[in-house]
Amino acid sequence: MTTTIRLNNGTQIPHIGFGTFPHDGEDSAEPTRHAIEVGYRLIDTALRYENERSVGAGIRASGVTRDEIVVTSKLPGRHHGRDEARVAVRESLEHLGLERIDLYLIHWPLPKLDRYVDTWKTLIELRDEGVLGSIGVSNFTSEHLDRLVTETGVVPAVNQIEMHPYFPQVDQRRAHAELGIVTESWSPLGRGGGVLSEPVVLRAADAHGVTPAQVVLRWHVQLGTVPIPKSRSIERQLENLAIHGFTLSDQEVASVTALGRPDGRIAGQDPDAYEEF
Numbered sequence: 369m370t371t372t373i374r375l376n377n378g379t380q381i382p383h384i385g386f387g388t389f390p391h392d393g394e395d396s397a398e399p400t401r402h403a404i405e406v407g408y409r410l411i412d413t414a415l416r417y418e419n420e421r422s423v424g425a426g427i428r429a430s431g432v433t434r435d436e437i438v439v440t441s442k443l444p445g446r447h448h449g450r451d452e453a454r455v456a457v458r459e460s461l462e463h464l465g466l467e468r469i470d471l472y473l474i475h476w477p478l479p480k481l482d483r484y485v486d487t488w489k490t491l492i493e494l495r496d497e498g499v500l501g502s503i504g505v506s507n508f509t510s511e512h513l514d515r516l517v518t519e520t521g522v523v524p525a526v527n528q529i530e531m532h533p534y535f536p537q538v539d540q541r542r543a544h545a546e547l548g549i550v551t552e553s554w555s556p557l558g559r560g561g562g563v564l565s566e567p568v569v570l571r572a573a574d575a576h577g578v579t580p581a582q583v584v585l586r587w588h589v590q591l592g593t594v595p596i597p598k599s600r601s602i603e604r605q606l607e608n609l610a611i612h613g614f615t616l617s618d619q620e621v622a623s624v625t626a627l628g629r630p631d632g633r634i635a636g637q638d639p640d641a642y643e644e645f
């Protein structure tokens with residue numbers, strides 16, 4: 369049974385979600401349907417992933433009641449701006465086949481474009497109109513967050529950021545805790561790369577009789593972040609969800625965090641410079 373975490377608006381969301389970023393153009397309908405059937409209730413997509421139609425189809429095919437599922441989507445760079453943000457939300461609703469998006473994020477801050485505050489103002493309106501449930505951001509630095517709060521008074525519920533053992537985001541998580549923002553971790557397994565064969569991860573997996581991926585996901589949950597692992601395989605979807613039957617020691621958590629590297633980002637996507645439209 370997945371535990372939940374409380375957002376700053378009182379809403380509860382599952383403590384682990386399902387990522388759908390489509391690698392190699394794969395279709396997301398079947399993986400999404402499987403994921404919901406095995407127990408995921410937090411689903412992550414984005415207009416930019418061009419898979420919202422298939423994610424929506426997977427949600428409907430699962431047969432699980434709409435109210436039980438927290439659907440997340442994100443606003444891409446090309447739709448930053450007061451009016452443009454409304455267009456983005458309309459497009460996502462139409463693609464997903466939904467009347468409301470439960471958690472909606474600004475995908476990247478694009479500081480050079482400098483329209484994220486205007487975009488945020490429109491998301492606040494859409495939340496107040498009931499079209500969006502909770503609103504948040506993704507890939508925002510402390511500086512971007514402070515500006516949103518100073519200029520609008522509204523603190524994002526969530527900041528979805530790159531986070532895995534090679535990039536544990538110690539300072540950013542501290543800033544989120546001070547502001548009351550829940551951290552969601554993207555690429556929580558480091559895209560299935562080297563983190564899963566690190567000796568400290570293997571040792572903890574051995575000690576608890578679990579897999580390396582379960583150690584890494586448990587590390588996220590014990591740090592209070594919400595990982596959103598992606599997997600096409602039903603076995604791995606189940607494996608990634610089964611992380612509530614053991615507890616890592618403080619020492620194990622600290623040694624996984626110690627794998628962090630200054631240049632630990634997988635693809636060098638620095639939010640101050642990275643642009644995606």
Ligand SMILES: NC(=O)c1ccc[n+]([C@@H]2O[C@H](COP(=O)([O-])OP(=O)(O)OC[C@H]3O[C@@H](n4cnc5c(N)ncnc54)[C@H](OP(=O)(O)O)[C@@H]3O)[C@@H](O)[C@H]2O)c1
Pocket residue numbers: 386387388389390412413475506507528529553554555556557558559560561564581582596597598599600601604605607608
């Ligand atoms: N906000 C943003 O800017 C942003 C950026 C990137 C990603 N995201 C979101 O975050 C989600 C997750 O990130 P991600 O897909 O980049 O990386 P990830 O979840 O860390 O890793 C996915 C990779 O790990 C493999 N994998 C999954 N479970 C495994 C297990 N138990 N053991 C070994 N390998 C396993 C998967 O392969 P199989 O499929 O073969 O199992 C896949 O290749 C995305 O899908 C997307 O929704 C957001």
